[in-house]
Amino acid sequence: MQIxxxxxxxxxxxxxxxxxxxxxxxxxxxxxxxxxxWCVLLTLSLCLTFFKVTSLKKFIIFLSLFFFIGLILPYHKNYPIFSTLHVFIPLSCIIIALLFLAYLIKNKQKSEPILAHKIYLWFSYGLSIIAMFIIFFSQINGLIEISVLLFINFILYVLQRS
Known part of the structure; x- marks a missing residue:
């Protein structure tokens, strides 16, 4: 489903x-x-992939529902509250998901420290590239969105295979 x-x-x-x-x-x-x-497919894909690397299913479902609700809220200048929520909710969910990925990598360090260190390096590189894109473009655009999507899926894939 990720592909x-x-x-x-x-x-x-x-x-x-x-x-x-x-x-x-x-x-x-x-x-x-x-x-x-795309919103439905993206939410289901991320939710199912997170299920493969963690046992915290209620947390993932809760996060996925909020992410989906934020994505489908209308973004229009006539509805400023919905536009604000459309940006704030998915962004918050992405930040929480990134922090959760860092937590999963940290837990991996207990059983496989060398592999966890390699995954952490990839995680750091990915965050650096995304931060560089945000600074360079000074707005969230399609390139940043696809980069974040690729980054999260890559880290989940590596965690799933290890």
Whole structure:
């Protein structure tokens, strides 16, 4: 399911300009169906992948539901409260997911310290690249969104295979 989500995310990049807009821009166009189907696919993919690396299923379901609700809230200048929540909720969920990944890597250190150190290095590199993109573009655009998606899926894949 991860691969299908990534391919679908990359295909959606052709429906808008990823350097100047983000996936939300599809919500206010005739391609809104593709945006909402992407939201469902992305949420399910991340939820199921997190299930494979942790036993905290209620936490993952709770986080996934909030993430999905935040994604489907309308982002429009006529609804400023919804626009704020549309940005704040998914961003908070992503930050919590990144902190949870760091926690999982830290727990891996108890059983396999050398492997955990290698995963932590990849985790640090990925966070650095994402931070560099945010500083460089000074806004959240499609390139940053796909980078975060690839980064989280890569770390989950490595944790799942180890």
């Amino acid at each position: 299908i989500t990534l391919i679908y995310s990359i295909i959606l990049l052709f429906f808008y300009h990823p350097l100047y807009q983000n996936y939300t821009s599809l919500m206010n166009t005739s391609f809104s169906f593709f945006y909402y189907s």
